[in-house]
Amino acid sequence: MGLAGLLTPVTIWLGLFFLIPLLLILAYSFGTSNVYGGITLGFNPGNYLRVFDPLYLEIIGRTFVIAAINTLICLALGYPLAYFIVFKGRRWRNVLILLVMVPFWTSLLIRAYAWVVILSGNGIANKALQFFGVTDEPLDLIFTTQAVMMGMVYSYLPFMVLPLYAALEKFDTRLKEAAQDLGASRWHTFWRVTFPLSMPGVIAGSILVFIPSAGEFVIPDLLGGSRTVMTGNLIQNQFLQARDWAFGSALSVMLAVLLLGAIMFYIRRVGTDKLEGM
Amino acid sequence: MQRRDTRISRGRFLKAMGAAGVAGSTLSVLSACQMNTSSTGGGSSGGGPEEKKLNFYNWSDYVAASTIPSFTEKTGIEVTQDFFSSNEDLLAKLQAGGSGYDVIVPSDYMVAIMIKSKVIQKLDKSKIPNAKNVSADYRGLSFDPKNQYSLPYQWGTTGILYNRKEIGQLDATWDAMWDPRFEGEVSMLNDTRETLGAALYKLGYSVNATDPEQLAEANAELQKQKPLLRGYFDSTEARPLVQNGDLLLGHVFSGDAFVALSENEDLDYLVPQPAATRWTDTMCIPATAPHPDNAHKFINHILDANVGAKLSNYTYYNSPNGAALPMIDGALKDLPGYTLPREVFERLEVIEDTGETTREYERIFTEVKSS
Structure with missing residues (x-):
């Protein structure tokens, strides 16, 4: 009774603001977009057939590759950081983890614009490179694929670090000592003991980074000069330019289904066998 | 189409906010509330005099500092300005119904779509005497051949x-x-x-x-x-x-x-x-405008020679207002491409x-x- 009472607000909240919009998108995705905006509901699978246009499939494929690369880079950078904070941070631990969260205090858009200012032709980065004699002419740092990648890693790194931190924090250091007492090298100890036990954090962090990266549309526009189209941009265009809500909804549903599939595959492959082995 | 914000690069920012971001949804919820409260006072239908309010839905940074205050001074009508970032965004808001806006600024091609989807109303020209100031070049364009629904704002x-x-x-x-x-x-x-x-x-x-x-x-x-x-x-x-x-x-x-x-x-x-x-941005009145009389007054105000000149001197766009042309800054008129040869x-x-x-x-x- 007590628990049911506490769950009522969140059920209403999610029902109103998550489930109903989701069902609306699903309904729209089978509708027909009118030429002059708006949508006629019905059962029209044509929107989904259009997703299979090689052009759009390529964009979706590219989106998944970019999201996967971003996840791997975030993991490669985030793991050592989380490890350092947990095991070497000592009394600075809380301060350090707070610093990881500081970027969340401002909006993603403002931070993305900050990168535009930093990387532009006469921005801080180019001025510094010229000052230290690395280059004479300003380099093309912005509106490149690398700038997009960098912006994405920057934006999503905290989503990787925080779950890793939470997983490692629970780690019982006596297990490390035990492994080393039994003759395991430090490297061996890490791969056979610490890393497997931090797997829940790795999985949670990867999912938290991968999903929003796959839906990203601001960073490719702002830092990539709109030279690359990601699925998020494609969906945004259907709603804001093409007046084609039905197709935009179909793309959204497809993206959600593919993401769900990818995550289930990932948890099966990486997740359960390792988790069960613990 | 995103063409208006001359000074600050806010276009993309607004577009991104509106499209998805959490900040964006908060923003639109806030503005929706704001619009609702300002239109609940009644006076929307019926013959009685309208409350002294007007909701103006415009591109960002697209009025001169004096444009709205001089209107309020003259008429006592208080103006709430709200911003949109694309014509499609504007259309979607109107098609959802009951937007609460009185004057909107769609671009040319969008006017034609809005007429076809019946989301804007015919203008009562007898309430807009300044319409005579619009130069022949900016009247009767293909999207609204008789200017029944729209009058030009800037081009x-x-x-x-x-x-x-x-x-x-x-x-x-x-x-x-x-x-x-x-x-x-x-x-x-x-x-x-x-x-x-x-x-x-x-x-x-x-x-x-x-x-x-x-x-x-x-x-x-x-x-x-x-x-x-x-x-x-x-x-x-x-x-x-x-x-x-x-x-x-x-x-x-x-x-x-x-x-x-x-x-x-x-x-x-x-x-x-x-x-x-x-391209031409125009002024139109949504079919559901709560203050259509005030809206006509506002359009008439914009088409005033003085107001029109100040507007274009601020936006750096061209004025469709023939009577305003003599008051456009000389420096602006001399810029290449501002005053175009006839051919x-x-x-x-x-x-x-x-x-x-x-x-x-x-x-x-x-x-x-x-x-």
């Missing part, structure tokens, strides 16, 4: 802002945007119709082409151009890049070009031949809605951008 062209000091005086054609000499120093607009339009103009076709073969040629032309481009930018993003020397040439809206030209003498603006776009003006084209072909346009631009 401008879409052309090329470039660094004359670095590359010398250019011929008035589109060729420079395809010139390999400028590789990596050129940007085109992140706007489907304008950028496909540039390719169509270059090929000698109309910006409103619907022939699949002409569109395929434009597609090929843009794919050829893509390796030369730094990116596809909004006009407000391209302007500072050309101004700072990051880019040599940028495809921009005239108002942005004129801001750049008045701050940097090395730059030049050209309206390419054989054709380029002239150039007559070759400008107006973007029209292409109906079913809109999807094909979108698909082509997506294909070009992801190639």
